[in-house]
Amino acid sequence: MEIILAKPIGYCYGVERAMNITYETLKSEKNNIYTLGPIIHNPQVVKKLKDNGIKIIENLENDYVGTLIIRAHGIDPKKLERARKMGLKVIDATCPFVKKNQKRATQLVKEGYFLVVIGEKEHPEILGILANANGPFMVIENKSDYKKLPDVKRVGVITQTTQSMENFISVVSYLLEKYKEIKIFNTICDETIERQKSARNIANKVDLMLVVGGKNSANTKRLAEIGKSINENTYHIETSEEIIKKWLKGVKKVGISGGASTPKWLIDEAIKKIKKITSH
């Protein structure tokens, strides 16, 4: 039994940074520590943080006292203002690449482009970007959105940092036929591209492909989609407990890929479980 690990594996730069900020805050702050929504999209990690005292709030409608950590996905500037007015100490753990994405979107709106964002309509990164850009926009999630595209002269395009390159190219190809002027920022982050390449590469080589990460994690879902499109023996799991004995029957090579918000220990647990099953 051979296990092939994707590269990179474990937290991406932005998630690692957000987690470090959170643990530093836990050490230094005596007051309540809040995050607005889960700090990253991994239920197992978020549960650990909760056990350590971090409180996840869904909105800022009540008055909170203490420290608010801005999640890796960023925040609506109006909400940030509200938090500051409320007297909350704000610590920003927004991924620097997401922040750059917000700036690009804002720039396109200022330059007079109709903003087209390729990504998931309800994803916090997208909601944060749109709130920052504050101009006419449309989010393209899939082909069914094409018909809603407006008749404008100039569109400016950015993409969720965790989009797949295929989807990005496919949407832009459509836009090229519809619009005469298009300004595009490819804001898919490099680590996303690397992880997708690696997943594609490994899925081609193995008998079984496991993609480990939050079921609510956009980039993990993308990796699973990519795996599935190449190797139908691909499963998206959150924890090692989901690994079933029969998946490994007759399997010589297992590939393991993980999302940007999947900690290394969840990967290690998956490896352990595979070894345990196959050693019997």
Place this chain on the structure above:
Amino acid sequence: MEIILAKPIGYCYGVERAMNITYETLKSEKNNIYTLGPIIHNPQVVKKLKDNGIKIIENLENDYVGTLIIRAHGIDPKKLERARKMGLKVIDATCPFVKKNQKRATQLVKEGYFLVVIGEKEHPEILGILANANGPFMVIENKSDYKKLPDVKRVGVITQTTQSMENFISVVSYLLEKYKEIKIFNTICDETIERQKSARNIANKVDLMLVVGGKNSANTKRLAEIGKSINENTYHIETSEEIIKKWLKGVKKVGISGGASTPKWLIDEAIKKIKKITSH
């Protein structure tokens, strides 16, 4: 025998305009009338113009006296200056869409983009655009050019007015993976797109497809390529004389498409020839 004609057929707007300007000039001018290179890419039409007294010159190295008509494909501004200094009366028959393309290229260079032009390296439209833009550039003719693309941050893209949409999309898809910022002007002219759509549509329906136009005409060659990719029974001809009896054997439907610089009378002659062959 059914003959299906593509739409539009006959001269495109820019060629029609250039031809009108030329005939008006022939009527009003008593002096020598020159064009720098053929005014349009159709040898049969150019021959007629020569018979009417138009002189085609290859460069401005000698001193000419009279009137210079700028061809539909545009001109290098330095050559234009030289012609004016020489004392030539200049009449501009540059296609307005080509002129717009020159402006777009110039704009991209001014905005600091590395200019990527999708088109044929030696085509007069491209040479004119590059001379006007006067900045760092690369012309992409096919995939073999990709490896020569430089490592720059921002690229600005325009395309020859007569490019195929497929090629345009295919090149941009490559650029999307290489560059983080891309500003694109889709400068394929609407008539080109219409002709390509129509050729594609007709090639699917007929037993024989004829594409009439100059063998030196970029857009006619594109139409023939599109036809051939769908219906292998596609032939690119300049005149009706090239039509061979055996092409029509067992043929029930013939499709005829023509380039932007193909006059209607060459199409009519092709129809006449087909009817003559099949009536026997």
